[in-house]
Amino acid sequence: MSNVGIVIVSHSPLVAEGTADMVRQMVGDEVPLAWCGGDPDGGLGTSVEAILAAIDKAWSEAGVALLVDLGGAETNSEMAVEMLPEERGGKVVVCNAPIVEGAVIAATEASGGASLQDVRRTAEELSAL
Amino acid sequence: MSDTDPRLRDIFEATAQAVIAHADELTELDAAIGDGDHGHNMKRGMQAVLGELDTLAAKPWDEALKAAGMQLVMKVGGASGPLYGTLFMTLGKSLDTPPTREGVAAALKAAIEAVMARGKATPGQKTMLDVLVPASEALAAGRSPAEVAEVAREACAATKDMLATKGRASFLGERSIGHIDPGARSSQILIETIAGKFGDVK
Numbered sequence: 001m002s003n004v005g006i007v008i009v010s011h012s013p014l015v016a017e018g019t020a021d022m023v024r025q026m027v028g029d030e031v032p033l034a035w036c037g038g039d040p041d042g043g044l045g046t047s048v049e050a051i052l053a054a055i056d057k058a059w060s061e062a063g064v065a066l067l068v069d070l071g072g073a074e075t076n077s078e079m080a081v082e083m084l085p086e087e088r089g090g091k092v093v094v095c096n097a098p099i100v101e102g103a104v105i106a107a108t109e110a111s112g113g114a115s116l117q118d119v120r121r122t123a124e125e126l127s128a129l
Numbered sequence: 130m131s132d133t134d135p136r137l138r139d140i141f142e143a144t145a146q147a148v149i150a151h152a153d154e155l156t157e158l159d160a161a162i163g164d165g166d167h168g169h170n171m172k173r174g175m176q177a178v179l180g181e182l183d184t185l186a187a188k189p190w191d192e193a194l195k196a197a198g199m200q201l202v203m204k205v206g207g208a209s210g211p212l213y214g215t216l217f218m219t220l221g222k223s224l225d226t227p228p229t230r231e232g233v234a235a236a237l238k239a240a241i242e243a244v245m246a247r248g249k250a251t252p253g254q255k256t257m258l259d260v261l262v263p264a265s266e267a268l269a270a271g272r273s274p275a276e277v278a279e280v281a282r283e284a285c286a287a288t289k290d291m292l293a294t295k296g297r298a299s300f301l302g303e304r305s306i307g308h309i310d311p312g313a314r315s316s317q318i319l320i321e322t323i324a325g326k327f328g329d330v331k
Contacts (some may be wrong), residue, residue, distance in 0.1 A: 045208065
């Protein structure tokens with residue numbers, strides 16, 4: 001797949017999965033997509049291990065954009081990005097955008113073949129509204 | 130491999146057990162101004178450290194700290210995982226083996242700076258930094274382990290009157306005042322336990 005991949009990271013697996021459903025409705029299978037949510041015991045929270053697995057699942061040579069919810073999701077996602085092998089680390093970004101709207105608009109942008117930089121910028125424009 | 134230290138196992142074990150013993154208290158503090166998972170999360174991380182105790186004890190300090198930090202990163206499941214994980218891993222990266230007092234003080238300073246970068250936070254925002262920074266400064270100033278522990282205790286208590294401007298507690302605005310910060314408390318427990326292993330702490 002040459003389109004940028006999208007990863008959704010929420011404290012809640014229900015929010016993450018629901019957001020992924022909304023993304024799929026918009027872009028079908030044109031964009032590599034993965035989600036994760038919940039701490040290692042299945043409670044509300046996020047897991048670096050699960051984020052790494054989701055990045056792997058949504059991997060694209062064009063890069064992967066992460067959409068996250070609250071603080072710990074962002075911190076754990078940034079940690080995961082730093083732990084990626086060097087050849088992948090530079091191709092994964094955490095977007096500063098609302099998770100649901102950000103994921104849908106980022107995926108829509110990605111489905112048109114936009115670069116990782118453009119996907120991120122489009123998602124982050126939402127935060128400026 | 131070289132420079133294993135018999136104190137390492139004891140210190141890691143005591144530290145992990147102290148955090149686990151205070152898990153309910155940490156969760157109560159977090160429930161008041163956050164999402165109420167700090168104790169549970171730290172307990173899960175420290176249980177993972179205890180599970181690796183034999184492996185950790187066979188390593189020199191720098192490698193053991195890095196490995197323990199990685200356990201916290203992978204197992205905690207909240208922001209405190211990367212934050213404490215970064216603290217431990219950077220301590221490991223920055224520490225000379227065998228550790229000296231000056232070396233530990235310098236490594237702790239570097240580790241706290243890494244935590245600030247990871248959390249995009251500075252002291253004064255009602256976080257773990259409000260305990261770690263004054264304790265680190267006391268250590269660097271040559272204060273005794275008991276004095277460092279006392280500085281940490283007072284700094285933790287002082288977070289009660291602070292306004293949270295970082296993390297989930299900041300959503301509460303003024304209502305965050307009047308509660309001790311759970312991250313400050315877990316940091317104080319770590320410092321008090323470790324200091325107790327090096328001196329006569331009350």
